[in-house]
Amino acid sequence: xxxxxxxxxxxxxxxxxxxxAAALGPLLLPHGPEMPDFTATLAPPSLRHPLGTDDLGxxxxxxxxxxAQVSLLVGVGSVVFALLLGSGLGLVSxxxxxxxxxxxxxxxxxxxxxxxxxxxxxxxxxxxxxxxxVIVAIAAVNLPVFAxxxxxxxxxxxxxxxxxxxRAQGFPEHRILLGTVLPNASPPILVQxxxxxxxxIITESVLSFLGLGVQPPTPxxxxxxxxxxxxxxxxxxxxWFPGLAIFVTVLGFNLLGDGLRxxxxxxx
Amino acid sequence: MCKIERPGTLNxxxxxxxxxxxxxxxxxxxxxxxxxxxxxxxxxxxxxxLGLEADPAAVAALRAKYALxxxxxxxxxxWLLAVLGGDLGRSIQTGRPVLAMVMDALGPTLLLAAAALxxxxxxxxxxxxxxxxxxxxxxxxxxxxxxxCGMSLPTFWxxxxxxxxxxxxxxxxxxxxxxxxxxxxxxxxAHLVLPALTLGVGLxxxxxxxxxxxxxxxxxxxxxxxxxxxxxxxxxxIWKHALRNALIPVVTLVGIxxxxxxxxxxxxxxxxxxxxxxxxxVDAIFARDFPVVQGAILVTASLFVLINLVTDLLxxxxxxxxxxxx
Numbered sequence: 001x002x003x004x005x006x007x008x009x010x011x012x013x014x015x016x017x018x019x020x021a022a023a024l025g026p027l028l029l030p031h032g033p034e035m036p037d038f039t040a041t042l043a044p045p046s047l048r049h050p051l052g053t054d055d056l057g058x059x060x061x062x063x064x065x066x067x068a069q070v071s072l073l074v075g076v077g078s079v080v081f082a083l084l085l086g087s088g089l090g091l092v093s094x095x096x097x098x099x100x101x102x103x104x105x106x107x108x109x110x111x112x113x114x115x116x117x118x119x120x121x122x123x124x125x126x127x128x129x130x131x132x133x134v135i136v137a138i139a140a141v142n143l144p145v146f147a148x149x150x151x152x153x154x155x156x157x158x159x160x161x162x163x164x165x166x167r168a169q170g171f172p173e174h175r176i177l178l179g180t181v182l183p184n185a186s187p188p189i190l191v192q193x194x195x196x197x198x199x200x201i202i203t204e205s206v207l208s209f210l211g212l213g214v215q216p217p218t219p220x221x222x223x224x225x226x227x228x229x230x231x232x233x234x235x236x237x238x239x240w241f242p243g244l245a246i247f248v249t250v251l252g253f254n255l256l257g258d259g260l261r262x263x264x265x266x267x268x
Numbered sequence: 269m270c271k272i273e274r275p276g277t278l279n280x281x282x283x284x285x286x287x288x289x290x291x292x293x294x295x296x297x298x299x300x301x302x303x304x305x306x307x308x309x310x311x312x313x314x315x316x317x318l319g320l321e322a323d324p325a326a327v328a329a330l331r332a333k334y335a336l337x338x339x340x341x342x343x344x345x346x347w348l349l350a351v352l353g354g355d356l357g358r359s360i361q362t363g364r365p366v367l368a369m370v371m372d373a374l375g376p377t378l379l380l381a382a383a384a385l386x387x388x389x390x391x392x393x394x395x396x397x398x399x400x401x402x403x404x405x406x407x408x409x410x411x412x413x414x415x416x417c418g419m420s421l422p423t424f425w426x427x428x429x430x431x432x433x434x435x436x437x438x439x440x441x442x443x444x445x446x447x448x449x450x451x452x453x454x455x456x457x458a459h460l461v462l463p464a465l466t467l468g469v470g471l472x473x474x475x476x477x478x479x480x481x482x483x484x485x486x487x488x489x490x491x492x493x494x495x496x497x498x499x500x501x502x503x504x505x506i507w508k509h510a511l512r513n514a515l516i517p518v519v520t521l522v523g524i525x526x527x528x529x530x531x532x533x534x535x536x537x538x539x540x541x542x543x544x545x546x547x548x549x550v551d552a553i554f555a556r557d558f559p560v561v562q563g564a565i566l567v568t569a570s571l572f573v574l575i576n577l578v579t580d581l582l583x584x585x586x587x588x589x590x591x592x593x594x
Contacts, residue, residue, distance in 0.1 A: 110297030113573045114565075115531025118549070122565050125553040126305040202422050206535050209424050210550055225425060229539075232428070233436050243425030251420035258416075 008259020014252030018068055025065025033066035033219050042235045052237040063219040064245050070220045074204040075197050078138035086146025087189050094154030095177055111144040124212045131214050138203050142196050149192050153185035187264035194257035198250045205246050221246050302566040303344050306558045357559035366563035376446055377544030381529040383460050387468025388475055396479025418473030427466040427539040444541035463540040471525050478521050482514040516586050523579025527572045
């Protein structure tokens, strides 16, 4: 772990906790996330239900662990999708230049001209609220960011001597792009990915909270909080724990992203 | 040596005109996406508007009005022409013109956004300055941790916790609703406090980081040393000379944030039942009132683009070194 500062290590630890909760929670916990216990509805935290139960007697801890799976799946899925498509477009556009670059960047500008959450809302409203559509919507918000970062890198790299050297050896353009430009452009793209993971997880929770994300009964942190609003005065644990879960996860990815940036990007 | 240009007024006007012209393709793109999003929703909008048992003549009239039997490009053209004439259509639910509904919602949204910015600056600037002037002390450390936590805090959760704290445990502030300032200024303020705090705290994080870093840079500058050497007090130098220059980049950030708030208000308005453009959009999505969704998204995104342009121009005006570069 040499070279990683305390922030990055804290971030890794937080992310590891969330990953473990998502992977092991459903295996180890006695209650299923959708299993109602009508003898214990709105029960405060106890030994039997460490984080209490909701209005249908469902175990909050089990639901938070199941919600972690949705958050991570949507976060990673949307960022990977946006990364592949966005950086692909950005690299080609920056490397080729000319009209390709102008047209691609205009489209990117249009996507960036929407406040992110509004674009995601519009897309889920049009396509319908489902796991896949939420991933697509959040990917559409992040795609232009990756395109910009990748394009800037490709523009800078294509004039480097070592790229010219590879070209002089007669390699085809796609080989140069994949073999030389891509590896050298990847550090800033990866830093961006880690920071965007944090914002993707927040966007997912906002969509769920508004009722436009993954639909109940599948638990998500956002729809748990949406449900909690109705019971604020009588069961505040319903509001505390899902929010805390989002906070810890997002903090983890933000710390990790900051740490990665310091390590991979010597300019900052 | 690079040539130093002294831009005259004509140059300034020309550059603003050029920037406005460059916005046209963006606005066209925005309109295209707003139109397409609604056009791809399955189902016939006329059935949605008039119901299944509608009078065939009315159906035919409406189909002709929205050019529904025409191919997609023609429909888009017809819609765009109407939009350019200020006609965003009518709400399916209420029958009111969409433009009027959006304009009504804009006031509360702008008020909330402005209040959130004030809250954020009141927190961020003193905290950022203290962190920079006491670098590597516990105070600096606390500000950094606070900023990181603020960035990671989901706004709607903060909103829920504030309601829990100040409307339920300690019932001093209303948890939802909106009162126009003209009607009752005191109650209007009471309703504004929690939503403005909710949005402001999240924004403060980024502003705090930026104030700290630009302040650190400015404090190293020669003119700050000169001011100290002239015998001015440390306090006067920090808060008058240094801060004024450190705030120039912060202005850009605040401009960008003001634009982002147009999206950020969506969830906060929903939590606090604040009748702004965000709540209008979300309510319209649930009511499947698509002309309203389309209009609200288009107006919000266009405003967002315009605010970003104004921010760029303002930044250039504030920093003489950038004049003519905009």
